[in-house]
Amino acid sequence: MSSEATTGAVASERPHRPHDGWRKWAEIAFFVTPALALMALFVAWPIITAARFSLYDWKGLGPLDDFVGFENYAEVLADDVFRDAVAHNMIIVVGSIIVQLPLGVAIALLLNRKMAGQGVLRTLIFVPYVLAEVIAGVIWFQLLQPEYGLVDALMNGIGLSPPEQGWLGTPEVALWVVLAVLTWKYLGLAVLLFLAGLQGVSEELYEAAQLDGASWWQTQWRISIPLLGPTIRTWCFLSMIGSIQCFDMIWVLTGGGPADATTTMATYLIDEGTNRHNYGIAGAASVVLFAIAFVMALVYQLVVLRRDTKEAAV
Incomplete structure (x- = not known):
């Protein structure tokens, strides 16, 4: 009998030690505890604090002693501005998926082919996503300025008349302009994910x-598009959550204006809390935002991602 076989036989006959289970759980706790602590500090505690603020009429100064119960929630849900903000978020959610999905898939399929300058094209498409939201927002804010902005100059050069109040100052078009900017900003992420998904498609299928x-x-x-299904569904989930929480770009471009035409749930609660010092209202709006995002994410997981989760478990 070889030494390897002897060692294997001895190892198989070694009795299970009682402390092995405790050691395993100690290792798990060692690695998981820091992540749980960070989640508790930066996720759970802010949610609890916002929920607590939402039950008081508080202006940011003094103790929390003016308890109003659910009056803040009733005021938020009855506010036409907040209801419009929810509608704007849903428009951004649906619009982002409808516009970015076909564009992202088409560009990914084209870039997946061997061509000259393929790496440069991939980089150029992904660069907008790498830019910070504030930087990208300031750039587009300058480009879309009335009269002296580059976009207006180009339109005047080809004989077209831009909106008199500017692209960001006209309520009828401001939200759609913001949606176009968001598409430019986040399309690179969709292309990157779809390209990664295409790398998993076997070349033998194409040859056959x-x-x-x-x-x-x-x-x-x-072949390609059906096998991209799991990647597409995952991207849609990320796009949906990001659109619900959309704040930075809109705040830089319009601040929620003009006339609340681009207000989202995030800009609404920031405006109520930071600008108007209605922290109770802002807390209630943040809890409603969390509830909407949580329900949508849960429903999407159970309905759309259910098959992918089962396949991964198998």
Whole structure:
């Protein structure tokens, strides 16, 4: 019998020690505790604090002694500005998916082909996502300025008339302009994820399709896009959550204006809390925002991502 076989036999006959289980749980606790502590400090505690503030009429000074119960929630839900903000968030959610999904898939399919300058094109598409939201917002704020902005100059140069009050100052078009800027900013993430998903498609499938006489478009439609399903569903989830929490870009571009035309739930609670010092109202709005995001995420997980979760478990 070889030494390897002898060692294996001895190891298999070694009795299970009672403290092995405790050691395993101690190792798990050692690695998990820091993450749980950070979540408790930066996620759980702010939520609890916001929920506590939402039950008081508090202006930011003095103790919390003016208890009003759920009056702040009733005021928030009855506020037309907040209800419009919820509608704007839903428009951004749906609009981002409808616009970015086909564009992202099309660009990813094209960039997945071997071509000259492929790396440069991928970098150029991903650069906007790398930029900080504030920097990107300031850039577009300058580009969209009335009269002397680059966008107006280009439109005047081709004989078209931009909005008289500016792209960001006209209530009828401001939200759609913001949606276009958000598409420019976050399209690179969609392309990057879809390209990563395409790397997992076996070349043998493409070769088999070519042998059967399938064209490039037929190959993409019948093989690439269906196999991108899990990646697309994951990206849609990330896009949905990001759109619900959208704040930075809108705050820099419009501040929620003009006439609350681009107000979102995030800009609403910041305006109520920071600008108007209605921290009770802001707390109630933040709890409502959390509840909406949580319910949408939970429903999406149970309905859309359920199959992917089961396949991963298997």
